[in-house]
Amino acid sequence: MADVYHIPALLHESVDGMNIHTDSICVDVTFGGGGHSKEILSRLGRKGHLYAFDQDADAVNNIPKDDKFTFVRSNFCYLKNFIKYHGVNEVDAILADLGVSSHHFDAEDRGFSFRFQDSSLDMRMNREGGKTASDILNTYTEQQLADIFYLYGELKQSRRIASEIVKIRKEKPYKKISDLLDTLTPFLGRGEKEKKILAQAFQALRIEVNEEMETLKEMLNQGLEILKPGGRFVVITYHSLEDRLVKNFFKTGNFEGKIEKDFFGNFETPFKLINNKVIVPSREEEERNPRSRSAKLRIAEKK
Known part of the structure; x- marks a missing residue:
């Protein structure tokens, strides 16, 4: 598995937040360089399994040889369809690292960075x-x-x-x-x-x-559908737009942040927040991996 493709942000904090057991069925919807997936696999036993999504052809080069691993070459907005296709109805944990990988920023022909002036204006993940x-x-x-x-x-x-x-x-x-x-x-x-x-x-x-905001909403809604009660949703964001969507969704179950109440005046939300305060990288991680500086980790558990 390629280590230079991308250094994963908040690696242990995010995978710890998934609350993985040896027989857990997990999903990494942003496989990329496979850093998070590698850590997840290290915590799974023979009965556990990890499904990993990525629409970028370059990510295929990072697929590990592991019987507990299934790679899905697709955008994560089709999460529910592919999980059902593989015969799975419910999963124990979902991880999403929404940042653009260092691989994409460093690839001259992809058009993601303004450093490469002669590159074409592409910017497509797929x-x-x-x-x-x-x-x-x-x-x-x-x-x-x-x-x-x-x-x-x-x-x-x-x-x-x-x-x-x-x-x-x-x-x-x-x-x-x-x-x-x-x-x-x-x-x-x-x-x-x-x-x-x-x-x-x-x-x-x-x-x-890449229609990132719409596909993020799709993935979050579908993730809620396939998570088991007690299952964990772990998301790392990098800018205020996506972070606001995730924060509202985890807090209220909708993207506008509208608080719904039941007959007795109790808040109705599908999640219990595991961290009320957002988790950010340590100073040591920021020095080791500057791309982590804007990372924010949110963890929620389905009721």
Whole structure:
């Protein structure tokens, strides 16, 4: 299993949170480099099993040779269908590490990082289909672009950026990362602020390309359906948009955070929170793995 593909964040904290027993049936919906899966497998006995999902063809290279492991080459929004397909009705624990792996950021041909200016504006997790970042920049309306940069990137100048993109693409379509950087340059601050704005813009496009918010909602809903009572849902988030969805879902059972009450005035929620306060990496982990710095871990148990 490749160790350089991705260093898993909050490895022991997240797998400990799954409350694994030797005969547990577990799901890792974000297999990636297999770091979390490897740790899960080390805690399973012969009767236990791990199902791991990943839609990226590169992840196939990290599959371990283990009879207790089944790899599913699919987006995790099809979680319930594939678990049922494999003859499983309920699972004991689900782990989701929602961050983009260091492998993706470091792969020049994937378009996830603004470091590689000659790379194509792709950003697809699954390169076998779907729209690319180039498609979005060249075809979306000005309003759609403004919404994406504001909602998914939280960029204050989203309207001005969208207007500039629409004006520029009439003369030259967006193909390379350098094309987008040229457009964004007038909107950047200096130093760390410059990097932050670039990261926000690229995050916004990546979320739209991969429909990350909608697929996350699907996975959470389906995960709730297939979890056994007493089963654990463990999620690591990296930005406020996904963290807010997970926080609301674990607390109230819906994504808006609406608190429902029964006839007696008691809160109705499908989960019991295992950690009321979000778990973050130690200083030692942050120094060892800088990509962990924005990681937040939430753990809930199905009632």
